[in-house]
Amino acid sequence: MYTAAIGLFVAHGYEPTTMDQIAERADVARATVFNHFSQKVGFLEEWGARRRARVSEILGQEHSEDLPVADRLRRYLREMAELNIALRAETAVLMEASARFGRLLQDPSLETELTRIIDDGVRHDEVRPEVDPHHAGALLAAGYFSGIIRWIGAEPEPFDLPERLDRTLDIVLSGILKAQP
Secondary structure (H helix, E strand, O other): OHHHHHHHHHHHOOOOOOHHHHHHHHOOOHHHHHHHOOOOHHHHHHHHHHHHHHHHHHHHHOOHHHOOHHHHHHHHHHHHHHHHHHOHHHHHHHHHHHHHHOOOOOOOHHHHHHHHHHHHHHHOOOEOOOOOHHHHHHHHHHHHHHHHHHHHOOOOOOOOHHHHHHHHHHHHHHHHEOOOO
16 A cells, blocks of 8 residues: 555655555455545655665664764665655655645654764764754754755755765754864
8 A cells, every 4th residue: 555655656646546456456446445544645645654764774784883973863864865766756755745734843753863973973972962852852853854955955966965964964963063172
């Protein structure tokens, strides 16, 4: 069902796609779709969750938890950028739909992932003690979403997405990291 929905959203747009079309494409009963996704927006939430899970899986395979906080944050954002680049059409449709119909900026999921990394930096004494990890995570998540929305807003790609996210991270890091001796 998920794959059917994403394919339809990319082909026809999020708003025009109906739950009936998703059921037909997935070859399941309409009720089955509603049993798994009570609203169409559930597919958007699942899409975001799968992307974050994929990035966490990649970073887990690399044992990135052993990296300094700056490198972990950079790797996380880099992998998110690479997923968006690889699936630009999908990203464009689903990010726009998430912004218009979902809870893109209210959903704390990305913020939570980034905050977890910053919390590790606090525990390893890499982050200034006065920095609120939740606020820093929220700031990075907002910078990520702002960059993605601007990036998908024009064809051809208006800027290098990984570089843009790196620059955003550099600005935040210069404000949260302790000075290196």
